[in-house]
Amino acid sequence: MELHAFHLMPYPKIDPDIREKYKSAWVVYPNSEYDPELGHQLYNEYLDQLVFADTIGFDAIVVNEHHQNAYGLMPSPNIMAAALISRTEQAKIAILGNGIALRDNPLRVAEEVAMLDVMSNGRIISGFVRGIGAEYHSMSLDPTRSKARFFEAHDLILKAWTEPGPFEWDGEHFHFRYVNVWPRPIQKPHPPIMVPSQGSAETLRWGAEHRYPLVCTFVPMDRLKQFYDAYRQYASEDYGYEAGPEQFGFTSIIYVHPDGEEAAWRELQPHIDYFRERCFTLPLPTFFPPGYTARESYKTRVEIARELAASGGPTLTAGEALVGSPEQVGERLERNMAECGAGILMAQFQVGDMPHDKVMRSMELFASDVMPYLNRDKASV
Amino acid sequence: MPEISTVELPSQSTRVQTGGSGPPLLFLHSEANTSKWGEFHDLLAADFSVTAPVHPGFGGEDTPDWLEDISDLVFHYVDLIEALGLDQPLVVGSSLGGWIAADLAIHRSDLISGAVLAGPLGLRPANPIPDIFIMELGDAVGHLSNTLDQTQVNPMTGDAELATQMWVELATQARVMWERGYDPRLTRRAHHAHCPMLVLAGDRDRLLPPDHAPRFAEVFGATFETVPDSGHLVNIDAPGALADAVRRFHASLEV
Numbered sequence: 001m002e003l004h005a006f007h008l009m010p011y012p013k014i015d016p017d018i019r020e021k022y023k024s025a026w027v028v029y030p031n032s033e034y035d036p037e038l039g040h041q042l043y044n045e046y047l048d049q050l051v052f053a054d055t056i057g058f059d060a061i062v063v064n065e066h067h068q069n070a071y072g073l074m075p076s077p078n079i080m081a082a083a084l085i086s087r088t089e090q091a092k093i094a095i096l097g098n099g100i101a102l103r104d105n106p107l108r109v110a111e112e113v114a115m116l117d118v119m120s121n122g123r124i125i126s127g128f129v130r131g132i133g134a135e136y137h138s139m140s141l142d143p144t145r146s147k148a149r150f151f152e153a154h155d156l157i158l159k160a161w162t163e164p165g166p167f168e169w170d171g172e173h174f175h176f177r178y179v180n181v182w183p184r185p186i187q188k189p190h191p192p193i194m195v196p197s198q199g200s201a202e203t204l205r206w207g208a209e210h211r212y213p214l215v216c217t218f219v220p221m222d223r224l225k226q227f228y229d230a231y232r233q234y235a236s237e238d239y240g241y242e243a244g245p246e247q248f249g250f251t252s253i254i255y256v257h258p259d260g261e262e263a264a265w266r267e268l269q270p271h272i273d274y275f276r277e278r279c280f281t282l283p284l285p286t287f288f289p290p291g292y293t294a295r296e297s298y299k300t301r302v303e304i305a306r307e308l309a310a311s312g313g314p315t316l317t318a319g320e321a322l323v324g325s326p327e328q329v330g331e332r333l334e335r336n337m338a339e340c341g342a343g344i345l346m347a348q349f350q351v352g353d354m355p356h357d358k359v360m361r362s363m364e365l366f367a368s369d370v371m372p373y374l375n376r377d378k379a380s381v
Numbered sequence: 382m383p384e385i386s387t388v389e390l391p392s393q394s395t396r397v398q399t400g401g402s403g404p405p406l407l408f409l410h411s412e413a414n415t416s417k418w419g420e421f422h423d424l425l426a427a428d429f430s431v432t433a434p435v436h437p438g439f440g441g442e443d444t445p446d447w448l449e450d451i452s453d454l455v456f457h458y459v460d461l462i463e464a465l466g467l468d469q470p471l472v473v474g475s476s477l478g479g480w481i482a483a484d485l486a487i488h489r490s491d492l493i494s495g496a497v498l499a500g501p502l503g504l505r506p507a508n509p510i511p512d513i514f515i516m517e518l519g520d521a522v523g524h525l526s527n528t529l530d531q532t533q534v535n536p537m538t539g540d541a542e543l544a545t546q547m548w549v550e551l552a553t554q555a556r557v558m559w560e561r562g563y564d565p566r567l568t569r570r571a572h573h574a575h576c577p578m579l580v581l582a583g584d585r586d587r588l589l590p591p592d593h594a595p596r597f598a599e600v601f602g603a604t605f606e607t608v609p610d611s612g613h614l615v616n617i618d619a620p621g622a623l624a625d626a627v628r629r630f631h632a633s634l635e636v
Contacts, residue, residue, distance in 0.1 A: 027515065137515055142559040144444055144552050284536065285515055291444055291552025299545055302536045309537065 004060040005053030006346040009046045011070035012353035014278040025281040026069040026134040045356040051087045056367035060092035065099045068138040071279040078112045085120045097127025101146050106153035110160040110181045117185040126191040133292040144291030149173045161190040199227040200297050208234035215249040221319040225340050249344025254322040256365040261324035275352035276313030326369030383418040390460045398433040401426025405470035408433045409478030411614045413525050416440040421620035438553030448556045455484045475499040475616040486574035495577040499615040504597045505563045524587045527612035571600045578603035579630045583611030
């Protein structure tokens with residue numbers, strides 16, 4: 001099992017009346033609500049938490065890209081990766097990802113990730129994402145072209161990393177007379193690639209084709225198993241291999257408390273509520289703008305939105321909640337991984353407006369009383 | 382009731398609704414699930430031979446890959462006029478259809494006798510206008526029309542099929558106007574439209590400000606009329622008034 005420390009870097013002072021006053025924590029939530037002085041403190045604390053994950057032996061630390069929102073304050077994940085390289089020793093730095101379909105110039109991603117890979121001596125995992133629907137509002141990019149741009153940007157970046165330049169790229173969406181990226185990545189043939197997905201069939205098939213590990217965020221266990229099964233099926237039936245657990249990961253909120261489940265939930269619940277009710281204030285047309293997915297996927301999203309409306313918010317853990325005593329968290333973690341056959345756990349310790357000291361206490365307990373007992377040698381559990 | 386047929390065009394096969402008799406009239410429809418033959422078409426069919434195609438990517442179709450910008454739709458309709466042998470049709474367009482009609486007049490006014498544009502899109506607005514792409518579907522309907530049902534297209538509580546159809550129609554429209562909701566070249570090309578034109582706008586338009594359609598008319602040297610008690614989609618909110626205006630405009634062409 002691989003343990004990755006996942007962070008969203010949320011803004012912890014979102015207006016309590018955001019739903020009524022602004023309707024969204026994305027795209028239109030005014031940036032006058034952002035306090036840069038607080039932001040300075042937050043970046044330091046959040047980075048400290050990820051650096052701590054490196055010192056306690058996490059296999060990777062994870063940053064990601066979102067724009068014009070209070071849910072996650074990393075519009076440029078590469079800047080965060082750069083900051084982490086000089087402060088960490090062992091952990092891989094997973095950028096989940098660069099929103100390559102969002103760039104007018106995907107070669108900028110090829111350049112920056114190659115720089116990071118060389119600077120870190122090969123510690124970069126390069127995630128590629130389309131970006132959620134909200135990013136297409138934020139960047140005035142036509143969401144109907146998002147998938148095609150994503151696939152072409154991926155092909156361009158891979159070729160720029162693996163084939164000698166200069167060469168010309170004359171695609172449907174991108175045109176470059178000279179592709180000749182300096183520096184080249186240090187990992188051969190290129191930094192490992194991961195694909196976060198919300199489960200669209202096209203992306204699952206594409207991930208299986210390229211053998212890219214599939215990572216799902218905030219997906220409940222039954223859907224997670226559906227996505228993994230679809231990926232495994234594409235792998236074996238269409239691409240002739242058996243996808244192993246090292247190809248599957250998911251995020252899970254973790255909160256460890258010495259006094260057990262009840263005490264853990266009492267401390268965690270307000271931050272979960274904050275996350276659901278404020279950070280995740282995301283109207284359906286912002287999340288899924290016209291044409292962002294195929295017709296059938298939109299219908300599925302509407303079903304999910306109906307379920308979420310009925311259940312009060314997104315699922316924050318797949319399977320049993322990793323909230324409780326060290327023993328409870330450790331046992332459930334291994335059971336969850338086994339149930340869906342995943343080999344990568346993306347642990348999210350900081351949730352919503354959870355303050356730094358609380359995050360650190362939970363992480364310290366996880367390091368001392370959970371991690372030593374996890375079977376981390378086996379790829380599978 | 383209209384006859385429904387399919388025409389093979391170089392771009393794609395296209396569904397066409399036809400009805401009525403009289404001089405040829407090509408109607409280019411508006412957005413929000415309004416492609417189907419309705420009251421406005423019936424009123425026109427009393428005096429005209431009406432041809433009402435369904436835009437590619439509307440009325441239940443998926444967004445076509447070949448559609449990149451407004452000019453693709455313009456040349457799609459050039460092909461349609463030629464394929465059907467429409468002889469100097471009067472072109473009537475509402476909202477998105479009005480934009481296509483205006484651009485058709487710019488590129489091929491030799492093919493048409495005149496153009497009636499109701500609440501046409503396409504001109505750069507003086508100030509930012511509401512963004513129908515970020516709205517709940519029902520709210521977008523409310524910005525387009527003061528008579529259409531807003532609850533039907535609510536994906537959470539309404540008719541999932543109709544909601545999905547409108548969502549896909551908006552996706553098709555996004556191809557044309559997501560990144561820029563207008564064509565900055567329209568103003569400097571307007572003088573190429575060598576045919577009589579009439580521009581109309583509802584006096585309760587919630588999408589475009591009151592000075593927008595008059596400015597559109599001025600740019601094209603067209604006549605301008607206001608339609609009372611109508612929102613942005615005049616063909617939906619005031620079909621009788623719009624049909625009257627079309628008849629009067631057509632009569633003026635024959636003088």
